Amino acid sequence: MSDNRQRRLLSYIQESIELIERRTRAGREAFLDDVDAQDAVLWRLQTLAEATNRLPPELKARHPAIPWRAIYGFRNIAAHGYMDLQIHRVWEIIDVYLPALKTVVEQELGRA
Numbered sequence: 559m560s561d562n563r564q565r566r567l568l569s570y571i572q573e574s575i576e577l578i579e580r581r582t583r584a585g586r587e588a589f590l591d592d593v594d595a596q597d598a599v600l601w602r603l604q605t606l607a608e609a610t611n612r613l614p615p616e617l618k619a620r621h622p623a624i625p626w627r628a629i630y631g632f633r634n635i636a637a638h639g640y641m642d643l644q645i646h647r648v649w650e651i652i653d654v655y656l657p658a659l660k661t662v663v664e665q666e667l668g669r670a
Contacts, residue, residue, distance in 0.1 A: 564614060564666075565667070567610075568667050569667070570606075570609050571606050571609050571663050572667065574605065574606040575663070577598070577602055578599050578652060578656065579656075586649050589649060596645055596648070599652065603632065603633070603636060604637055606629075607629045607630050607633030611629075611633070629659070
């Protein structure tokens with residue numbers, strides 16, 4: 559993978575995280591009550607997950623604490639199992655897992 563393509567993917571992931579943070583800054587209860595915010599966040603999580611799946615294996619290997627397969631697995635759940643999606647679990651992703659991914663993305667963008 560070219561450095562330019564990797565940088566574009568990382569930048570997209572970073573932008574998506576920033577947009578998710580903006581949509582959820584009012585907190586958990588506000589998010590759980592706002593279907594429009596949920597739709598926007600779910601879309602970004604899906605496309606972010608797709609972008610992480612396209613990152614090179616070497617990059618993922620540098621960050622074994624990130625659950626890369628689970629990120630893409632969520633994409634599949636959101637895209638195909640949407641009727642069974644539990645929105646409070648989405649909040650857990652936002653609150654617990656997204657900050658670690660954000661840190662990794664920032665580190666990787668700083669390497670280039």
